[in-house]
Amino acid sequence: MAQKTQDKIEELPEIYSDFEKSVYEYKKSATCKIGCAYCCIYVGNVDITTMEGIVIQNRLETFEKKLKANIRKKLDKNKAERERGVLARCAFLKEEDNTCLIYDIRPFSCRRIYSIKQCNQSQPVVHRQAIELADYTISKLQQLDDTGYSGHMSFILYLLDKSGFRKAYLGGKFNPGKIMNFGKSHGIIINRSVKPKSLSFNNNLGLSHLL
Numbered sequence: 001m002a003q004k005t006q007d008k009i010e011e012l013p014e015i016y017s018d019f020e021k022s023v024y025e026y027k028k029s030a031t032c033k034i035g036c037a038y039c040c041i042y043v044g045n046v047d048i049t050t051m052e053g054i055v056i057q058n059r060l061e062t063f064e065k066k067l068k069a070n071i072r073k074k075l076d077k078n079k080a081e082r083e084r085g086v087l088a089r090c091a092f093l094k095e096e097d098n099t100c101l102i103y104d105i106r107p108f109s110c111r112r113i114y115s116i117k118q119c120n121q122s123q124p125v126v127h128r129q130a131i132e133l134a135d136y137t138i139s140k141l142q143q144l145d146d147t148g149y150s151g152h153m154s155f156i157l158y159l160l161d162k163s164g165f166r167k168a169y170l171g172g173k174f175n176p177g178k179i180m181n182f183g184k185s186h187g188i189i190i191n192r193s194v195k196p197k198s199l200s201f202n203n204n205l206g207l208s209h210l211l
C-alpha cells in the first residue's frame with residue numbers, strides 16, 4: 001500500500017505540467033520576476049495536499065541541520081500566525097533574496113499564482129480562465145490524494161510530523177476521525193469529500209478571451 005502512495009506521488013509532476021500547458025497563453029502576459037515574492041508573503045494562504053506535504057517533508061529532510069532547524073522554527077511561527085488569522089511569510093522563502101528554497105517541488109498553490117499587473121499593495125490579477133483551470137487542477141490533486149487532506153502548509157506539515165499520522169497516511173489508511181478536532185479548528189479539508197470539478201469552457205480559446 002505504501003508503494004501505491006509513492007506511485008501516486010509520482011503523478012504530481014504530470015498534473016503540474018498539464019496545468020502549465022493549459023495556462024501557457026495566459027501566463028505569457030505575467031509580470032512576475034525572480035525575487036518578487038509578494039504572493040509568498042502577503043497572499044498568505046499556501047494550501048497544500050497531504051501528498052504535496054510528503055514531497056516537501058522529504059525535501060526538508062535533505063537540508064543541513066541548521067537550515068532544517070531554522071525552517072522548522074519558521075513553520076511553527078507560520079502555524080501560530082495562521083491560527084491567529086495573520087498572513088504568514090512562507091517558511092521556505094529565503095531572507096537574503098526572496099527566492100524559494102523548494103522551487104522545483106513547490107506546491108500547486110504557488111504554481112497557480114501569477115499576475116498580469118505588478119502586485120504592489122494589491123492582490124495578483126489573474127485571468128478568470130486560469131483561475132478555473134487552477135480550481136480544476138486542485139480538484140484533480142485532491143482526487144489523486146483521496147486518502148488525504150488539504151489545508152495550510154504549516155498545518156499539513158504539522159500533521160505529517162506526527163509519526164502515527166504519517167505512517168497511517170503512507171499506509172493508505174483513511175481515518176478522518178483521528179484528526180477531527182484539529183481538522184475542524186484549522187479548516188482542514190477531507191479530499192474525498194470535495195465534489196470533483198469540471199471545466200465550463202473549452203481552453204483552446206486563445207488570448208481573445210482573457211479576463
Ligand code: SF4
Nearest residue numbers: 040090092093100110
Ligand atoms: S513554497 Fe516557495 S513559491 Fe511557494 S510560497 Fe513558499 S517560497 Fe513562495
